[in-house]
Amino acid sequence: MDKRAAIPVTLPRSDPTRSYWQLDPDGIADLRSTDSLPDEADVVIIGSGITGAAVAFNLLSNGTRNIVMLEARQACSGATGRNGGHTKAATYGSFLDHERQYGIATAVKIARLELANIRAVHAFAKEHGIDCDSNHCDTVNIVYDPVQWEQSLHGVKAMREAMPDGDAPVYTIHSAEEAREKFFCGRGGDEGVCGAISYEAGSLSAYKLVIGLLKLCLEKGLNLQTHTPALGLEKIEGGGWKIETNRGSICAKKVVLATNGYTAHLWKKFQGVIVPLRGHVTAQRPGMNMPKEGLPVTYSFIYKEGYDYMIQRPKGSKFEDDIVIGGALMKGFEGGLEEYGTTDDTVFDGIIIEALHESLPRYFGDSWGVDNPEGRLRLAWTGIMGYSPDGLPFVGEMPGEKDLWVSCSFQGHGMVLCWMCARALVTMMEGQGKEEELKKLDSWFPEIFKITEERMRLTFHGRLH
Structure with a gap:
């Protein structure tokens, strides 16, 4: 893993695999608001995914003007525009680890943030009329490994005891038989279901x-x-930053790195600290026996070596009823080792894609039936995520560097972390000298998410949770 983490991080590739969500690029995909790059700005945000966009929206809503956003490729062409469409936390799976490492109060704070993030994203889309196929629904984890099943039950029990009411996830535990009956899994395919846990989540087109x-x-x-x-960042004597691009330079009072897995290319201190990891996703046509009314929930399938995650496209959306499934990292060569450290989303690992392609008839068995006459696989693509040594995001002002701000490294769970982290970052950016605002922030934002020199010295050993 040391060798993989040491691979120099590059810029985003210019010709990535085509994302299912971007088969019809939006009209602003190639937008340049001005023909030439401005000479200066109050804030330059680097990255146009959910983090960069959410930071920009919060700053603009609070009155900041003269904001420039730089994007290496098309708008929202990174991890956000290439993910699996899930707004889903697996909080009970990490809760006990967080409690052991950071204490019960922090573990609870993380759990509440993740749930609040899911609700806020769907609520924002509804409030502003954004047509993104938002489906705020339940999800289910189908568990096949006895050890993970016992750990899951312990995690749920601990959360129920720590969060008896208020903004806490509500978990329903299903027996193996209930999982087979209610969620169409485990008959005529992979029948080794131990049980299932359902709870609040959702799906959407993040793009x-x-x-x-x-x-x-x-x-x-x-x-x-x-x-x-x-292409590079340089401190300006007297304050501010100079950002070099392929079209000249721009000077900014403040810079925000919303660059996730690509961050170390711009700021070398993140080399080996935010490690890129290539993820694989497929869109597949449903089998002919699948429920015509559609599946009632989104899914994760948890087995000894890892997990896969899955949504079904809602009625009325383009390619309605398509099943989008990603994961299968551990099915790759040496447990997916070669996916770490790479920023190459122009290709995919054939072993992982084949594992995803073969997974759905196995999971759904008799409920799958024969394949759609048009074929099972519609599209496969990859995207680059960012992972940290402690499994937590980096949010805040870069230690020792005034007005260089960061919100990055979301462990493949950006859709349940980025929105609230962006809100927190803007509070930090605007809150200097505003003790009351910062005190409110500390009431809901985990201190351990903040970037520190100590966290920057940690060694990456692989994906956690």
């Missing part, structure tokens, strides 16, 4: 959500510059 959010930002004055990769 369409963020495109809608960027349009709101453009209305508020955001200057978006796509196909403008940031």
